Amino acid sequence: MxxxxxxxxxxxxxxxxxxxxxxxxxxxxxxxxxxxxxxxxxxxxxxxxxxxxxxxxxxxxxxxxxxxxxxxxxxxxxxxxVGRELEKNLAVAFGKEIKKGAFEFRPFSYTQMFKPKEKTPCQSVSYYKNGKTDLKLDFYPSQIKGKKPCVIIVHGGSWKSGDSQQLPELNSYLAKNGYHVAAINYRLAPEFQSPAPVKDISNAFRFLKEKSTEWNIDTTNFILLGRSAGAQIALLAGYSLKEPGLKGIVDLYGPADMVWGYSIPSNPLIMDSRKVMEDYLGGGYSGHPEKFEKSSPLLFVTKQSPPTLLIHGKNDVLVAYEHSKRLNAKLEENGVKHYLITLPWATHAFDYNLYGPGGQISTYAIMYFLKSVTEQP
Missing domain, CATH: 1.20.58 (Methane Monooxygenase Hydroxylase; Chain G, domain 1)
Structure with missing residues (x-):
């Protein structure tokens, strides 16, 4: 029994x-x-x-x-x-075919699921100070010598929690494969509201440029990568700041349409999504429609927007898959290079395990995307 x-x-x-x-x-x-x-x-x-x-x-x-x-x-x-067609689809979407063996990760491998985690050294430094505000980033230097692109990582946490230490395995993997990584902290809600985190990204860009000679950063090759709430921040910054050195954005299950998202709240047993958005935007949609619109990355897409890689699970219960579908359509409408990877089985934070089914797909796609848009040899 x-x-x-x-x-x-x-x-x-x-x-x-x-x-x-x-x-x-x-x-x-x-x-x-x-x-x-x-x-x-x-x-x-x-x-x-x-x-x-x-x-x-x-x-x-x-x-x-x-x-x-x-x-x-x-x-x-x-x-x-999904992995069987991924290489071909990414090559078509971003117009660049990466030679096989350019990086060790494969779209999916059964044996890859059992690889041990890797860790590379990082240093924590302040990138912005103003009064009581002292924002730090974790810098993972490229393990391959020379002037290299820099990936700015923006953590998730419903805009009110989380930090730069979130899911560090990808940071280590990127550093091992020739990319500098700057995992940043930003000001959190409800004390700080939108667009404060976007301004923090602007300050991060400024700081990394100042450090570019010392740290061997190629300032013509920046990438923004965000997860969940961090993806909303990364997308909004990428589409609105017009940063000349920004070559692409990676959006991992981020809310792209704040207006639509507020109208369709998530399961309250999972998260009070409306309360989360109100804390970040200073109130509900009826009283602050302009704040919801100004915080919707989808509304800032233009024909000049940087290439964008979107990865989202269909079983996501925190940020609806519909957000990525809507952004994908807007990018298509404007002729921006982009690709949406749909993971039918995956839920929110599927990349928690770098070598799990979802983690393998996302890591391979991110590496392919970086090599496609940063013109790495």
Whole structure:
């Protein structure tokens, strides 16, 4: 009986690979299910093995276990399918074919899922001081010598939390492969509201240019990369600041249409999205429509906007996939080089594990994009 109950629980958990999480802690579990699927698959295989040696509830246990196993492995299969066409699609979208072997990461590899995490050194420095405000960034120098492009990373956290230490594995990987990385902190809501974080990015650009000789930064090759709320900030800065050295933007599951987003709130068991936006923008849409419009990256897209890579999971329960669809359409309308990678199984923060199914796809795409737009040899 215990074996059957455990199998039922595991079956219910496996549904998170195909259905949106209905509550906050189930969303956290969904990240683990989607990006560490082999752990859950291994548990199911143990149950199947034990079940062969047991006579009690053998048939129902076996049926549920086999279905669960298929669901747990589905992100792996679907990641393979997305990765199979990814290189070709990116080459068409950004007009540059990267030679095979230019970087070690592949769109998807089963063996790659078990690689150990890498870590490169970084230094934390203040990039902007004004009164009590002291903003720091973590600088990861390129591990390949010479003047190199710089990727500015903008963390997520609903505009009110998070910091530059968020998901550092990608920073280390980029530094190892010839990119400087500046993971920045910015002023947080509700004390500071939009457009304060965009001004912080402007100050980060200024600081990195001042440091360019000392740190060997190629100031003609900057990239902005943001996650979630950080992606909204990165997109808005990228489309509105007109930074001459900015060559591209990477948008990982970011809110691009603040007006639409406020009109369709997320599941309150996950997050009070309207309250989050009100804290960031100083109130609701009815009283401050201009603030919502001025904070919607989609409305700042022009024919001169920098190339943009969008990556979003269809099962995202914090920032609706529709945001990326809308931005994708606006970029298409204006003839901006762009590509939207859709991950059918993935939820918010799917890139938590650099070597998980979603993490592999996003890391490969980011590397391909960087090499395409920064004219790296």
């Amino acid at each position: 215990v074996k059957l109950i455990l199998t039922i629980i595991l079956f219910l958990i496996s549904l998170l690979t195909v259905l949106p999480a209905p509550a906050f802690y189930l969303w956290l579990l969904a990240i683990a299910v989607d990006e560490f699927p082999w752990i859950f698959a291994a548990i199911i295989l143990v149950i199947i093995f034990i079940n062969f040696r047991s006579s009690s509830y053998q048939l129902p246990t076996m049926i549920l276990a086999i279905i669960s196993l298929g669901l747990y492995l589905s992100p792996v299969f679907r990641s393979y399918l």
